[in-house]
Amino acid sequence: MCSFCTNETIEGEEECDFTHEGCKECKIVKGWNCTQDTKVCEVICKDGLVVGTEVCDAGTQDGCLDDC
Numbered sequence: 001m002c003s004f005c006t007n008e009t010i011e012g013e014e015e016c017d018f019t020h021e022g023c024k025e026c027k028i029v030k031g032w033n034c035t036q037d038t039k040v041c042e043v044i045c046k047d048g049l050v051v052g053t054e055v056c057d058a059g060t061q062d063g064c065l066d067d068c
Contacts, residue, residue, distance in 0.1 A: 010036055021052065043068065 005026040008017055015034070016023035022032030022041025031049035034041040043052040045068040050057050056064035 008039075016041070 010017050014026035015028045017026050018039040020041045022029050022034050028034045031051035032041045033044050043054050046058045054068040057068055058064045058066050
């Protein structure tokens with residue numbers, strides 16, 4: 001079965017299928033949680049990664065608030 005990334009339909013090995021920095025080449029980028037139904041990706045706070053609009057990550061840095 002062929003799959004076509006960015007046709008907004010999950011096919012084959014795709015994890016997500018829409019345009020967002022958390023969804024690249026139809027795979028969810030580490031540090032993000034994406035929902036296909038709403039086509040939304042949110043950063044995962046306290047995962048040790050600083051992504052998106054996070055300025056720090058509470059899981060790895062002293063003085064970082066719990067909401068990253």
